[in-house]
Amino acid sequence: MRKLLLLAMFAAFAMPEAAQADIVIAGIDTWDSTSAPTVGVVAAGLTATATASTSSGAWSISDSGGDPGRGSSVDTTWGTFDGNGTAASSVTDVGTSNFTVTNARPTAEVTLTLTNNGPDDYDLNAFHFDAIAFRFRAPTGYTLSVLSGSDIDVGEVVSTPTGTIGALGSGTALADSNHDGHQDIDIDLTGLADNT
Numbered sequence: 001m002r003k004l005l006l007l008a009m010f011a012a013f014a015m016p017e018a019a020q021a022d023i024v025i026a027g028i029d030t031w032d033s034t035s036a037p038t039v040g041v042v043a044a045g046l047t048a049t050a051t052a053s054t055s056s057g058a059w060s061i062s063d064s065g066g067d068p069g070r071g072s073s074v075d076t077t078w079g080t081f082d083g084n085g086t087a088a089s090s091v092t093d094v095g096t097s098n099f100t101v102t103n104a105r106p107t108a109e110v111t112l113t114l115t116n117n118g119p120d121d122y123d124l125n126a127f128h129f130d131a132i133a134f135r136f137r138a139p140t141g142y143t144l145s146v147l148s149g150s151d152i153d154v155g156e157v158v159s160t161p162t163g164t165i166g167a168l169g170s171g172t173a174l175a176d177s178n179h180d181g182h183q184d185i186d187i188d189l190t191g192l193a194d195n196t
Contacts, residue, residue, distance in 0.1 A: 021084050025122055026114055029088040031061045031099045045118015051111045058108040062095040072097030073182040079128025080184040104137040121196050124189045130182035131165045140165045144187055152194045158187055
């Protein structure tokens with residue numbers, strides 16, 4: 001079994017009017033469901049949901065009892081973003097510390113929905129996550145798209161080839177015995193024609 005593990009979806013967006021530093025407007029860093037994980041960090045005025053594909057068991061939040069939390073990231077950052085006062089979880093010893101594509105699935109999806117009902121507009125500056133792939137059949141690329149029905153420009157933001165996320169083959173040791181050797185991934189959103 002090879003896995004792609006994701007941590008810290010949606011992060012580091014800034015309010016344009018106040019010229020504030022980047023903040024996390026929505027973030028997931030612990031996983032309480034395989035189909036609708038709770039968005040644990042949400043900025044004022046926003047609602048945020050996550051819906052994961054569940055066909056054929058696409059996602060898992062439980063590792064084996066002998067290796068709980070395998071693959072979770074311990075560095076408390078969202079990608080490389082430190083959260084500007086909102087650190088990501090450093091917990092790595094429970095199964096819900098990570099979100100794992102199940103055995104031998106070539107693809108899996110998570111749809112993230114943000115709704116702004118507050119008085120402030122937000123510029124979407126970046127999307128941050130941590131990921132690692134290990135064993136032979138894990139997905140090792142990713143695509144980020146803005147879906148139809150959005151109030152910003154719809155379309156593919158970035159798509160990477162297979163091998164973009166570091167893959168570890170059978171018998172290859174991870175960065176440490178707790179499997180915390182994630183790749184920090186930061187996707188710039190400032191180039192979108194409409195990122196507000």
